[in-house]
Amino acid sequence: MEVRFKLNGKEEEVTTEPYLRLIDLLRDYFNLTGTKEGCGVGECGACTVLINGRAVNSCLVLAGQIEGSEILTIEGLANGEILDPLQKNFLLHGAIQCGFCTPGMVLSASALLDKNPDPTEEEIKDAIAGNLCRCTGYKQIINAVKETAKEINSASKPF
Amino acid sequence: MIPSLEILIPKSLNEALSILAEQNNGSKIIAGGTDVVPGLQQGSNRFANSDLLIDINRIPEIKSITRTREKISIGGAETFSNILQNQIVQEELPLLWKACSTIGSVQIRNRATIAGNFVNNAPCADTVPALLVYNATVEIESLNSKKEISIGEFLTGPYKTKLNKDEIVTRINVSIPSKEYEGEFYKLGRRRAVAVSRITLAVLTKTQNHMIDEIRIASGAVTPIGIRFFDLEKFAKGKKIEDQFLKELSKMLGEQIIQVTGLRWSSEYKLPVVQQMFYQLLKGIERGSL
Numbered sequence A: 001m002e003v004r005f006k007l008n009g010k011e012e013e014v015t016t017e018p019y020l021r022l023i024d025l026l027r028d029y030f031n032l033t034g035t036k037e038g039c040g041v042g043e044c045g046a047c048t049v050l051i052n053g054r055a056v057n058s059c060l061v062l063a064g065q066i067e068g069s070e071i072l073t074i075e076g077l078a079n080g081e082i083l084d085p086l087q088k089n090f091l092l093h094g095a096i097q098c099g100f101c102t103p104g105m106v107l108s109a110s111a112l113l114d115k116n117p118d119p120t121e122e123e124i125k126d127a128i129a130g131n132l133c134r135c136t137g138y139k140q141i142i143n144a145v146k147e148t149a150k151e152i153n154s155a156s157k158p159f
Numbered sequence B: 001m002i003p004s005l006e007i008l009i010p011k012s013l014n015e016a017l018s019i020l021a022e023q024n025n026g027s028k029i030i031a032g033g034t035d036v037v038p039g040l041q042q043g044s045n046r047f048a049n050s051d052l053l054i055d056i057n058r059i060p061e062i063k064s065i066t067r068t069r070e071k072i073s074i075g076g077a078e079t080f081s082n083i084l085q086n087q088i089v090q091e092e093l094p095l096l097w098k099a100c101s102t103i104g105s106v107q108i109r110n111r112a113t114i115a116g117n118f119v120n121n122a123p124c125a126d127t128v129p130a131l132l133v134y135n136a137t138v139e140i141e142s143l144n145s146k147k148e149i150s151i152g153e154f155l156t157g158p159y160k161t162k163l164n165k166d167e168i169v170t171r172i173n174v175s176i177p178s179k180e181y182e183g184e185f186y187k188l189g190r191r192r193a194v195a196v197s198r199i200t201l202a203v204l205t206k207t208q209n210h211m212i213d214e215i216r217i218a219s220g221a222v223t224p225i226g227i228r229f230f231d232l233e234k235f236a237k238g239k240k241i242e243d244q245f246l247k248e249l250s251k252m253l254g255e256q257i258i259q260v261t262g263l264r265w266s267s268e269y270k271l272p273v274v275q276q277m278f279y280q281l282l283k284g285i286e287r288g289s290l
Helices: A022-029 A085-092 A102-115 A121-127 A139-156 B013-022 B036-041 B080-084 B087-092 B094-101 B106-111 B114-118 B127-133 B230-236 B243-261 B267-289
Strands: A002-007 A010-015 A048-051 A054-057 A070-072 B006-008 B027-030 B052-055 B065-067 B071-075 B137-141 B146-150 B155-157 B168-175 B181-189 B197-208 B211-220
Touching: A048 A102, A054 A102, A054 B106, A085 A102, A085 A139, A102 A121, A102 A139, A102 B106, A121 A139, B013 B027, B013 B052, B013 B168, B027 B036, B065 B087, B071 B087, B080 B087, B080 B094, B080 B106, B080 B114, B087 B094, B094 B127, B094 B181, B094 B197, B114 B127, B114 B168, B127 B181, B127 B197, B127 B211, B181 B267, B197 B267, B211 B230, B211 B243, B230 B243, B243 B267
Parallel strands: A002 A070, B006 B052, B027 B052
Antiparallel strands: A002 A010, A048 A054, A048 A070, B065 B071, B071 B168, B137 B146, B137 B168, B181 B197, B197 B211
C-alpha cells in the first residue's frame, strides 16, 4: 500500500506492505538504524520514536497505521552538525555507555521536555520508565535531562 | 515475522461497523496495537487465521471524553495518555485515573486504549477492578444493534467477553459517584513500569458516623478475571469501622480469593500480601474519612 507521512521533517511517500512494523520500515527501507530493536514487545523502549510529538514503541506500530503522521527518529533530532542540547548533555554527563538504549532514551526525554520544560525528578523517571538501560544505572541520564531543562529555562528567561 | 495481512482504516463508526458486518473470521480490530502487534509478531494462535486488521484509531465517535451532569463517558479507543490528561477523570474517577497511570510506560500509554485493556479480558487488565467498583457500563455497537451492559456482565470468563465479531466497544460510561465516596486502587507488579500485574485491588466506600454505609470491593490478577466480592460487601454493610473489623474483612477477602482461584504455587506468597494490601487500603480510607 501507499503510505504518506513526514519523516524527520521531510515528506515521504513509500510503497510498503501494510503489516511491516514501523521499526522495520525505518531501519530497512530508510536506513535509519539509530532506532534499535531490543525486546520487540514494547518493554525495553530501545525502538522509541516520536509520532506527532509523542513517544511510542516503533515495534508496536504497523506501517499501514502511520498515514499522515509526523515521525521523528534520533537522526532527525540534531540540527545538522549541531547536537540537540539533550544529546550534548548525555555526552557531557556520561549518560551513554554501550549506547544501545540512548536513541530511545533521548527521544523519551525530548518528548518530556517539549511538553514539560521544567520536570521534577519523579516526572523524569516516569518519562523514561519505559526505556531500559543496563549500563548507567540511570543516574547520569537523569542528570543529563535535568541539566538540559536548566539550560532551556535559563535561555528562555535571560534575566 | 508478521504474517501478511491487509489493514483498513475506517474514518467513521458506521464505516467500521459496515466493514465488520461484511467480514469473515479473519478480521481483527486493532487500536493501540500494544497487544495485537506483539501477538502477531510472536505468531500467537489468537491471530492464526487473521488476514485483515481494522484500525479504529481514527474514528472520532469512539475517541472523546465527555461529561454530563451525572455521567462521564470515555470513548473506547481513547488512549491512556489522553485519559490521564483529562482533569474530570482525575477528579471524579480517581481510582480509574490511578489504574490508567500504572499501565505500561509513557510509550505504551500513548498508544494503548481503554477498551483494548479489557476486550481480551486478561485477568491482569488493570482498569477492570476500578471499572467494576464504579459500576461502569460499556456501550457496544454493531451495524444493526446498540446495547449498553455492565462491565461485570460484559466480562464473562478468562479471555472471554460478550463482544461479538461484528461489534465494537464504542464507549465506557460511569456515573459520577457522589462526594461521599472514597476509595483507593493498588497494583503490585514486578517492576514499577511495564509490569504485568500480580495483584490489583480497588475499593470504594461510603461511610457515615464511623459505619460502613456501602463498600465495593474488586480484585484483578489474583482471580481468574476481575471480579466484585458482593458477599463480602453485604457482610460489611452497616458494620462499625474498627481496626479489628478491618482485619477480619481483610482475612475474609483472602479466603474468598482462594475459594475462587484455588490454591496455587504462589498462594503462600500472594495470600498474605493481598490481605495486608487490602487492610492498608482500608486503613488509608479510614484515615481519610474519619
